[in-house]
Amino acid sequence: MAVMRECAVVGVGLHKFGRFPEIPIDEMGRDALLAALDDAGMEFRDIEIAYCGHFASGNAYTVIGRVGLTGIPIMNVENACASSSTAFRQAYWAVATGLYDVALAMGFEKMRRGVGGRMPQLGPRGYGSEGVSYEALMGTGAPPAAYAMAARKHMKEYGSTIEQFAQVSVKDHRNGALNPNAQYQQTTTLEEVLNSRMICDPVTLYMCAPTSDGASAAIICTKKKARQYTGKPITVAGWATGTPAYSPMGDWGDLAPNLSEKLSRQAYERAGVGPEDIDVLQIHDPFSPAEVLILESLGFCPKGEGGRWVWEGKTEITGEIPTNTDGGLVARGHPMGATGIAQIIEVVRQLRGEAGPRQVTDAKVGMCHNVGAGFCNIHIFKR
Amino acid sequence: MAVMRECAVVGVGLHKFGRFPEIPIDEMGRDALLAALDDAGMEFRDIEIAYCGHFASGNAYTVIGRVGLTGIPIMNVENACASSSTAFRQAYWAVATGLYDVALAMGFEKMRRGVGGRMPQLGPRGYGSEGVSYEALMGTGAPPAAYAMAARKHMKEYGSTIEQFAQVSVKDHRNGALNPNAQYQQTTTLEEVLNSRMICDPVTLYMCAPTSDGASAAIICTKKKARQYTGKPITVAGWATGTPAYSPMGDWGDLAPNLSEKLSRQAYERAGVGPEDIDVLQIHDPFSPAEVLILESLGFCPKGEGGRWVWEGKTEITGEIPTNTDGGLVARGHPMGATGIAQIIEVVRQLRGEAGPRQVTDAKVGMCHNVGAGFCNIHIFKR
Numbered sequence: 001m002a003v004m005r006e007c008a009v010v011g012v013g014l015h016k017f018g019r020f021p022e023i024p025i026d027e028m029g030r031d032a033l034l035a036a037l038d039d040a041g042m043e044f045r046d047i048e049i050a051y052c053g054h055f056a057s058g059n060a061y062t063v064i065g066r067v068g069l070t071g072i073p074i075m076n077v078e079n080a081c082a083s084s085s086t087a088f089r090q091a092y093w094a095v096a097t098g099l100y101d102v103a104l105a106m107g108f109e110k111m112r113r114g115v116g117g118r119m120p121q122l123g124p125r126g127y128g129s130e131g132v133s134y135e136a137l138m139g140t141g142a143p144p145a146a147y148a149m150a151a152r153k154h155m156k157e158y159g160s161t162i163e164q165f166a167q168v169s170v171k172d173h174r175n176g177a178l179n180p181n182a183q184y185q186q187t188t189t190l191e192e193v194l195n196s197r198m199i200c201d202p203v204t205l206y207m208c209a210p211t212s213d214g215a216s217a218a219i220i221c222t223k224k225k226a227r228q229y230t231g232k233p234i235t236v237a238g239w240a241t242g243t244p245a246y247s248p249m250g251d252w253g254d255l256a257p258n259l260s261e262k263l264s265r266q267a268y269e270r271a272g273v274g275p276e277d278i279d280v281l282q283i284h285d286p287f288s289p290a291e292v293l294i295l296e297s298l299g300f301c302p303k304g305e306g307g308r309w310v311w312e313g314k315t316e317i318t319g320e321i322p323t324n325t326d327g328g329l330v331a332r333g334h335p336m337g338a339t340g341i342a343q344i345i346e347v348v349r350q351l352r353g354e355a356g357p358r359q360v361t362d363a364k365v366g367m368c369h370n371v372g373a374g375f376c377n378i379h380i381f382k383r
Numbered sequence: 384m385a386v387m388r389e390c391a392v393v394g395v396g397l398h399k400f401g402r403f404p405e406i407p408i409d410e411m412g413r414d415a416l417l418a419a420l421d422d423a424g425m426e427f428r429d430i431e432i433a434y435c436g437h438f439a440s441g442n443a444y445t446v447i448g449r450v451g452l453t454g455i456p457i458m459n460v461e462n463a464c465a466s467s468s469t470a471f472r473q474a475y476w477a478v479a480t481g482l483y484d485v486a487l488a489m490g491f492e493k494m495r496r497g498v499g500g501r502m503p504q505l506g507p508r509g510y511g512s513e514g515v516s517y518e519a520l521m522g523t524g525a526p527p528a529a530y531a532m533a534a535r536k537h538m539k540e541y542g543s544t545i546e547q548f549a550q551v552s553v554k555d556h557r558n559g560a561l562n563p564n565a566q567y568q569q570t571t572t573l574e575e576v577l578n579s580r581m582i583c584d585p586v587t588l589y590m591c592a593p594t595s596d597g598a599s600a601a602i603i604c605t606k607k608k609a610r611q612y613t614g615k616p617i618t619v620a621g622w623a624t625g626t627p628a629y630s631p632m633g634d635w636g637d638l639a640p641n642l643s644e645k646l647s648r649q650a651y652e653r654a655g656v657g658p659e660d661i662d663v664l665q666i667h668d669p670f671s672p673a674e675v676l677i678l679e680s681l682g683f684c685p686k687g688e689g690g691r692w693v694w695e696g697k698t699e700i701t702g703e704i705p706t707n708t709d710g711g712l713v714a715r716g717h718p719m720g721a722t723g724i725a726q727i728i729e730v731v732r733q734l735r736g737e738a739g740p741r742q743v744t745d746a747k748v749g750m751c752h753n754v755g756a757g758f759c760n761i762h763i764f765k766r
Contacts, residue, residue, distance in 0.1 A: 061756065
């Protein structure tokens with residue numbers, strides 16, 4: 001196995017999530033990158049390699065070209081909703097293995113109307129495919145259907161309720177209202193979530209992530225070099241990556257939970273921590289039931305008790321395991337390629353103690369879980 | 384700097400290049416992957432990580448899913464025409480740095496009609512961009528125009544001729560006729576190339592790479608492990624990667640040559656060889672003048688003498704530096720995402736002595752040069 005050097009995140013930057021038809025993607029990406037450089041106290045010429053995650057909009061070279069072209073290797077990576085956590089991991093690997101000392105990871109996206117379905121790479125036949133899969137024929141390939149089926153199964157097996165799923169959305173909107181970069185900064189009530197339009201039973205409209213535009217950036221360097229850039233480096237303590245050993249669509253249902261469980265164990269082992277050590281958590285929740293299911297997969301509560309945990313407020317900012325403190329995908333927004341690094345940015349800010357009104361008291365260890373169409377990345381950070 | 388383990392290519396596989404509207408991209412990719420596994424004498428479960436390069440068609444997860452889903456990390460990488468050499472380099476890094484022992488790199492593409500212009504990511508405003516660049520406004524962002532301008536500049540500065548550029552195409556078609564996987568397997572004459580439709584002076588139709596469908600795969604493992612898979616491992620001896628330190632479109636003109644020069648020096652140094660040691664060469668030639676210009680950049684002949692070298696037959700299979708022995712992009716075809724690894728496959732076959740009627744006598748060292756919209760990868764291989 002590779003000897004991995006200790007690495008830290010030394011700068012993060014975000015372009016507010018929302019709908020910005022008037023702002024070109026290149027400018028959104030540029031703003032996130034400039035914010036990250038400023039945050040690190042770094043010049044762009046210090047960056048030695050760059051990975052950019054996006055699904056179906058923009059291009060690494062033109063986005064980075066808005067800041068400067070210095071001849072460095074630049075790569076576009078595309079792993080659906082997990083694109084920028086993949087970019088982050090590749091950037092981390094580039095530094096940890098000793099290939100480079102300072103790496104940039106970015107994510108950006110401007111989404112068209114509709115949840116993915118009207119983006120060029122997602123046709124009715126499924127992601128990037130010309131064939132017609134069994135799942136696509138059954139209509140279960142669409143993310144809302146897949147998450148809804150997983151939720152229904154959980155309700156049947158464990159007695160979780162639609163009110164518990166709705167409560168996730170209520171909590172996320174409350175957190176989003178504390179986050180100036182969130183797409184939705186207003187609170188909602190349990191009744192409003194339950195009474196919003198039914199999308200795919202039990203998933204109502206207010207339990208769905210919106211279509212969003214946004215950009216995010218993080219700069220990673222060796223721990224040794226970190227202090228020359230920032231007073232508050234955040235260590236990349238653990239990572240794991242993989243895909244479900246089943247069908248491309250199966251992961252939406254049963255297997256993202258199973259894969260998340262397997263990978264979280266690897267990440268905990270690499271970081272030398274367990275779920276009991278995590279102070280702040282980001283779960284990939286394009287649909288609110290995800291929080292209930294994934295809480296269990298990541299080992300935060302016993303199987304079947306995720307709904308009860310949410311209902312009892314244990315995932316609130318003041319709770320036992322503060323989850324999606326920035327509003328999560330549902331309230332912060334979900335510009336597909338930008339989401340993974342946005343999660344990392346929230347954890348970095350929490351561990352630095354810079355999360356303002358949504359600060360988790362004395363957060364020392366944080367975890368990010370990002371999933372997309374058969375790809376999963378988990379990262380654990382320590383202050 | 385990282386301690387890099389010695390790595391070798393142990394299996395390669397190709398789906399014939401051409402136009403295959405009836406074959407889904409997933410099946411083309413599957414066939415290339417199965418051929419590579421067969422070539423290596425390896426089971427799919429031996430693959431530990433996979434990188435797939437493509438521009439605007441298919442998806443790593445669904446292509447690989449046609450062979451098997453074993454839970455490994457899978458990444459889509461997209462660097463325009465340099466997508467699969469980027470996938471290859473990432474796979475090489477994953478093994479060389481010790482993260483994994485066996486890695487798969489793939490490339491695949493089904494192109495729509497028109498050279499890139501009608502693919503979803505390439506609008507009239509340029510690659511992935513919403514803004515309008517100066518180059519796009521001037522119409523110089525289109526690859527034929529950019530290569531034509533570079534050719535015109537070369538003619539003016541060094542007296543190279545349209546006949547010399549046309550001769551590249553004649554040679555490439557002759558090589559393609561010896562390659563059962565080439566899109567065009569017929570020869571052409573100097574007159575035919577010169578008299579074919581003018582696309583962008585001095586680039587005529589027969590000097591342009593066609594739009595193509597195809598897939599390619601290569602398996603990399605540690606040198607130590609290589610012999611358990613194949614009797615003829617080919618060592619990855621040198622690499623270099625970067626982007627032009629100028630504008631996204633500038634690379635098509637002056638700067639791909641300059642970048643190629645800079646990166647080739649890095650690759651030579653890493654491999655411990657010079658241009659005089661290279662027995663077989665693959666140059667990225669979407670338009671025939673590229674061979675003339677890049678021969679000079681890579682140090683194979685003095686500046687300004689590329690045209691004369693081609694004219695004197697020095698880049699023929701029997702010449703001093705056999706170049707694009709499989710027909711190059713113009714005759715073998717150029718399914719954008721599949722091209723970079725197709726070049727590597729040709730060099731691997733040449734170094735193994737398995738290139739049949741187009742075999743270069745006693746080829747020991749080979750080099751691949753792959754460029755795309757601001758990205759460049761060079762690899763050097765030794766038998």
